[in-house]
Amino acid sequence: MQDKVAATATGFLLRASDWLNRRGVMVQWVMTGNGSHYVYDLFLKACQFLEARHVRTRPYTPRTNGKAEQFIQTSPKELAYKNTYETPGKGQGG
16 A cells, blocks of 8 residues: 555656646755655655655644645645736726
């Protein structure tokens, strides 16, 4: 079972990195929790392949984990959804 979870996490990492690279963003760091699938050899080799430094959160450290949780909550709002802005029409200073 552990192999399947590690393979899933690794596959996601590689697909996400590819998606970001196609948009001009290079993955330099990968921050994960301390789940065993993140320390499994397959995941670590994927980080090496991407030349990305793997950083794990410290167990039971609210400061680090809180930052990761805040990023997870903020990223969909700020990055994933397109914001629309109305442009001023004629006579509105535009």
